[in-house]
Amino acid sequence: MRETKNKKTILLALAIFFMSIFILQPVFADVNLYSNQQMIPGATEKTCDISTYIQQIIGFGYATIGILTMFMLGIGAFQYIMSIGNTAKMTSAKNTVNYAILGLVLGLLSWIILYTINPNLVKVSLGETVPCTITTSTTTTTNGKYDAISLKKSVKERIKAYCNIIQEAAGKYGVPEYLIMAIIDQESRGIYNAQSPAGATGLMQLMPGTANDLGVTDRTDPYQNIMGGTKHLAWLHKTYGNGNWERTLIAYNWGQGNLTKKYDKNGWLPNETKNYIPSVLGKAESYKNDGCSTN
Numbered sequence: 499m500r501e502t503k504n505k506k507t508i509l510l511a512l513a514i515f516f517m518s519i520f521i522l523q524p525v526f527a528d529v530n531l532y533s534n535q536q537m538i539p540g541a542t543e544k545t546c547d548i549s550t551y552i553q554q555i556i557g558f559g560y561a562t563i564g565i566l567t568m569f570m571l572g573i574g575a576f577q578y579i580m581s582i583g584n585t586a587k588m589t590s591a592k593n594t595v596n597y598a599i600l601g602l603v604l605g606l607l608s609w610i611i612l613y614t615i616n617p618n619l620v621k622v623s624l625g626e627t628v629p630c631t632i633t634t635s636t637t638t639t640t641n642g643k644y645d646a647i648s649l650k651k652s653v654k655e656r657i658k659a660y661c662n663i664i665q666e667a668a669g670k671y672g673v674p675e676y677l678i679m680a681i682i683d684q685e686s687r688g689i690y691n692a693q694s695p696a697g698a699t700g701l702m703q704l705m706p707g708t709a710n711d712l713g714v715t716d717r718t719d720p721y722q723n724i725m726g727g728t729k730h731l732a733w734l735h736k737t738y739g740n741g742n743w744e745r746t747l748i749a750y751n752w753g754q755g756n757l758t759k760k761y762d763k764n765g766w767l768p769n770e771t772k773n774y775i776p777s778v779l780g781k782a783e784s785y786k787n788d789g790c791s792t793n
Contacts, residue, residue, distance in 0.1 A: 563605040570598035647780035649683070649788065656688030660701070661790035663721050667728035673735070676785035677743065677778075678702075678728055681750070683785075684778045691718040702727025747775050 574594035581587030657664075657679050664682075668675035685703040686692035693699045697706060700723035709717050712726035731750060738754050739746040748767065749757045751774045760766055786792075 563601065567598050567602045570594055574598060644776055644779040644783055646783035647777065649781065649784050653683055653687045654788065657682050658790065660720050660724060663724045665790050667725050671728045671732035673728050673732050674782070675791060676789045677782045678724070679785040679789055680778045680781035681727070681731070682724070683781050684774065690720050690723070704730070743779065744775055747778055
């Protein structure tokens with residue numbers, strides 16, 4: 499009877515844990531700067547990026563589960579060896595081993611669920627320090643600041659199929675064509691009907707509201723998407739860019755509201771945007787020498 503009650507308690511705790519993960523998932527997706535965080539054991543420094551802090555907690559938790567599981571398995575094996583001839587002690591040893599294995603299985607299941615929600619929650623190195631800010635330049639071009647990134651041939655060929663539209667958009671809105679190509683590469687890999695889980699669609703991944711404001715009626719139409727996306731990019735650069743494309747890309751990827759309300763106040767960026775900027779501008783460096791006008 500007591501064993502049945504313990505199992506029910508474990509299952510209830512597990513259900514509450516999984517429910518809390520799904521409830522808090524939106525919080526994990528959009529968190530703010532929090533400067534008063536204690537350093538997690540195993541990390542080299544404190545971080546003011548709360549999403550990274552959560553990742554470190556989860557990583558530390560899984561490391562702890564692994565260590566405790568091995569410890570309990572060792573204890574159970576030792577108890578079993580020393581309990582020969584004593585049925586009660588053998589049963590206790592078996593229970594210790596079984597509970598250790600159960601804990602390992604539950605830990606694996608929670609890892610799978612977290613990975614399904616957001617792979618970044620479990621892809622973490624405790625020794626990694628995530629910077630709190632990103633320093634942006636005041637130049638209007640990359641000026642070689644970013645290393646060129648090797649372009650995938652199939653993606654490049656898909657994008658070059660739209661060179662006529664890209665060149666028209668670049669000439670009309672004053673955006674470098676190599677930057678347009680880099681954004682298309684980053685956003686959709688040149689797939690005209692690509693769609694993100696958030697609802698962004700098309701070559702330049704326009705959200706429904708943005709597309710509506712730009713007069714784009716079919717986001718999967720390459721002409722409408724590229725012209726609309728480039729128009730939006732030019733507007734962001736003029737209104738929020740302050741003379742550099744890095745700020746413009748922050749606004750394009752994260753939204754102009756987040757740029758002014760969060761980044762400009764405390765310099766914090768989500769990991770996705772931190773990675774987005776050098777990736778796009780690195781690809782732009784490559785498309786400078788292998789773009790539409792260089793064919």
